[in-house]
Amino acid sequence: MARLLKLARRYWAVTLTIAIGCLGIVLALAGAGSAVAWLFSGYAIAIAAWQAVGMVRDMLRGHWGLDVLAITAIVATVAVGEYIAALLVVLMLTGGEALEDYANRRAKRELDALLTRAPQLAHRVEGDGIVEIHADEVRVGDVLLVRPSEILPVDGTLRSSSATLDESSITGESVPVERHEGDAVLSGAVNGQVAVEIVATATAAESQYQQIVALVAEAADSKAPVVRLADRYAVPFTVFSLSLAAVAWWVSGDPVRFAEVLVLATPCPLLIAAPVAFIGGMSRAARNGVIVKGGGVLELLASARTAVFDKTGTLTRGRPALVAIRAADGFGEDEVLAAVASAEQYSSHVLAASMIEAARERGLPLVEATGARETATNGVQASIGGRAVVVGKFAFVLEHAPDAVRTSIAPGELAVYVAIDGRFAGALLASDRLRDDARETLVRLDALGVHHAVMLTGDAKATADHVAAELGITRVRADCLPADKVDEVRAIVERPVIMVGDGVNDAPVLAAADVGIAMGARGATAASESASAVILVDEISRVAKAVEIGRDTVRIALQSIWVGIVVSVGLMLIAAFGVIPATVGAVLQEVVDLITILAALRAIGGRLDDRAPRTVVPAPEPGAALGTRPAGSS
Incomplete structure (x- = not known):
């Protein structure tokens, strides 16, 4: 009533x-x-x-x-x-x-649900007391208490030993995820049944959830x-x-x-x-993990003819994985990997998380170092179980192990060299693997009328050609600066053009394309700000889903x-x-x-979209992916 x-x-x-x-x-x-x-x-x-x-x-x-x-x-x-x-x-x-x-x-x-759930309050730990403040007053470094079933007000790192979080509003994953001390946690996630403490790493305005809310408001x-x-x-x-x-x-x-x-x-x-249909289409896209900044974007997606992709983090996972261990004489593969992973616990290098993950997958114990020092752009030195371990670029390792020798690598691979107690222990090869759904996405886009695929990357030509060949992409431009990417996209004749990228360096070309799509699942970057659409889940297949929703x-x-x-x-x-x-x-x-309006509501979509697979965006390891040291390669 x-x-x-x-x-x-x-x-x-x-x-x-x-x-x-x-x-x-x-x-x-x-x-x-x-x-x-x-x-x-x-x-x-x-x-x-x-x-x-x-x-x-x-x-x-x-x-x-x-x-x-x-x-x-x-x-x-x-x-x-x-x-x-x-x-x-x-x-x-x-x-x-x-x-x-x-x-x-x-x-x-679905769009309004994001707006209404925006966290408003935070509980800041001050000495022995807790002060309730508005979320906008949180500053980087503040220790915040998040009570059971509360929404995390800002991005941060977990201070408590563990937490169970519902990240469905951020990643689309319906199953609660486990986070451990030092893990990154995202604003908008809902805490489980145990109160936890986090350390703020961003203000409310710069946090993941508030960025999504801003995109939603713009879309609506x-x-x-x-x-x-x-x-x-x-x-x-x-x-x-x-x-x-x-x-x-x-x-x-x-x-x-x-x-x-x-x-x-x-x-x-x-x-x-017509307005109902377009609002319905934006709602359907949001439910499928894609925030579309306007009905006009859906119209351009529906008529797109060319899709341009960045490589790293877009067509590839953006996190190099261990593919081979080449141990030197006198050393075993597990021995080398365990030493490297133990040392990399103290490194900010992008490969650190990959080495640690590989060691854990093999069940190898990680030993705490009694001393560790990282040399920027070169590598890390650590004392592991009484042994001196050096990990990094070939020249850096050669300084500590005169018997070090270079190893051959294939296009797209990186080499990390290792020395133990002054002797060359071998090299570990890592490769940025293709996304599992990358090839399927290109096939699906072609079926939807996007017949032209282009790859633009700042990587070397050999690496770019290797990845493009695996995917069947024939139009490739390597060694691109951001300005080069913009020029390439503007020169494309087959329009409208979709550009898909994930990094800050992709922001200019995303803004220049007819439709810029940012892979924004790993954080609200400049790419998300300048894009026409943002994919909130870590799946490249959502590009094809966005085109499909636009056409429908x-x-x-x-x-x-x-x-x-x-x-x-x-x-x-x-x-x-x-x-x-x-x-x-x-x-x-x-x-x-009445009949016509109900027909327009078909654009919202049905249960088939709800069953679309979704993945959790993995939180980075403590200290990982924070530095800019180039990969240790020849």
Whole structure:
């Protein structure tokens, strides 16, 4: 009951119209038929006058809409004594506006969920006490207490020994994930049943969740070009409808015929269905882990012909994995890997996490160092179990082990050299592996009409060619600076162009492309800021899903527009011959409006999207992926 009352207050014009209709029924049963005519006619004229004020304001701003048809229909039905039809046209007009608002709220449900869940408060640990502050007041380095079932207010690192977090709103993963002391944690995640402490690594405005909220707000406020295209139909449709009604009146000599045609010439589908479809498409994209910054982006995705990809972190995982261990004489593979992983615990190098992960997969114990020192851009030295371990570039290791020898590497591989107690212990080879779904994504894009694939990367040509060959990409440009990528994208003839990247260096080219898509699952970077769409889950396949959603949305929007036009014109032509009474025509138009709007809501998508596979974005190891030391290679 409370919900019905809320809806009644929100859509007061519909409520009042229904109340007037019920009052008319009571008066008719009481034998006051003339009073009903005056009541319905007076109310209809009042609503027409109210709508006319808004219509005039729109016209003064240069916008000619379809309200003139509804207003003319109300006045015409009142003038010829069809007061019941007049009330039905009023109900159709006010009901159409209510349906538009309700449909938009339904379609935006997934987007609004992000906005309403934005963390507002934080609990800062100050000495022995806890102070409740607004999330915007959190500063980097603050220790925060997150109570059970609370939302993490900012990005941070876990200070407690462990935590169970629900990251579904960030990554799309429905299963709670385990995090351990030192792991990175993201704002917007929901804490489990045990209170934990985190150390803030970003302010609220710079945190993952608030960045997503900003993207969502930007997406929700957009209006697609195809919606404006629907507005362009207003003038010709109005002229056609009024002309047809006038001809029907002139031929028949009956002014009622004019009203009968016009009650069917109020195409709410033309005004409502397209916006509903695009908002539904954005909602569907959000549910599938893609924030789209506007309906216009969906339209461009639907017609895209070329997809351009960055390599590292986009087509590849962006985290080199161990592929081979080449131990020197006198050393075993496990011995070398265990020594390297133990030393790399104290390194900020991007390969550190890969070596540690590989050792754990083999069940090798990691020994705590009694001393460790990292030399920037070269490597790390550590005392592991009483042994001096040196890990890093060949020249660096050679300084500590004169017997060190270079090893051969294939395109796309990196070599890390190792010395133990002054002797060369061998080399470990790592490679940035292709994403499992990269090739499938390219095949899917081709099937969706994106027939041209290009790879732009700052990596060396040999590495770029190796990755491109594995994926079947023939158009490759290596050794690219950010400006080079922008020039390459601008020179592409087959447009619209989609550009997919993940790093800060991709921000310029993402902004330059027709549609820039940022792989933003690992953090809110400059790439996300400048992109047209952001993928929130760590899956390149969502690029193809975004194109698919764009195509479906545009198809449904155009279907809705043309269904509205064709059905309205068909009914008007029939009414021109006097077959459809004005009251029946008004009821028919109401039904057509409802059916068309419901058809537009198909753009929201169904359960099939909900079953799309999702992956957890792995948190970096403590201290990993923070430095800029180049890979230790020849």
